[in-house]
Amino acid sequence: MQNLSSFILVTKNLKVEIYRNVTLPVDLFGCETWSLTLREERRLRMFENRVLRRIFGPKRDEVTGEWRKLHNEELNDLYSPNIIWVIKSRRMKWTVRVSLTSMGEKRGVFMFLMGKPEERDHVENPAVDGRIILRLIFRKWGVGA
Secondary structure (H helix, E strand, C coil), X not given: CHHHHHXXXXXXXXHHHHHHHHHHHHHCCCHHHCCCCHHHHHHHHHXXXXXXXXXXXCEECCCCCCEECCCXXXXXXXXXXXXXXXXXXXXXXXXXXXHHHHCCCCCHHHXXXXXCCCCCCCXXXXXXXXXXXXXXXXXXXXXXX
């Protein structure tokens, strides 16, 4: 009972930081290599929503004055990077790291990511470097290479 009462006294910001820095790294260990199905993605979102509802607590309805659970959209507004986005961004970082550091420029993965197939199509513009394309993709995803 002591642990529960002390957890209630912790601020919401601290609870979010604990979730972000303790719980998520444990839950997402090795997520760079996961291949998620839609069912698994849905279950991860359900887990995250359950944790966030526990952190942020119920909300009082302004019209009726009754307490209610937060809706998923409200949770997304309160905590922006959802778990699926984190997994996909980590997977993207890992793919680039592996392809650029350990694979070498002669390997197929590197050539695929950099847009350098062994046999170039005559329509392709050889002046466009694959690294430029990757940087544009990473900027769109907000991922640093």
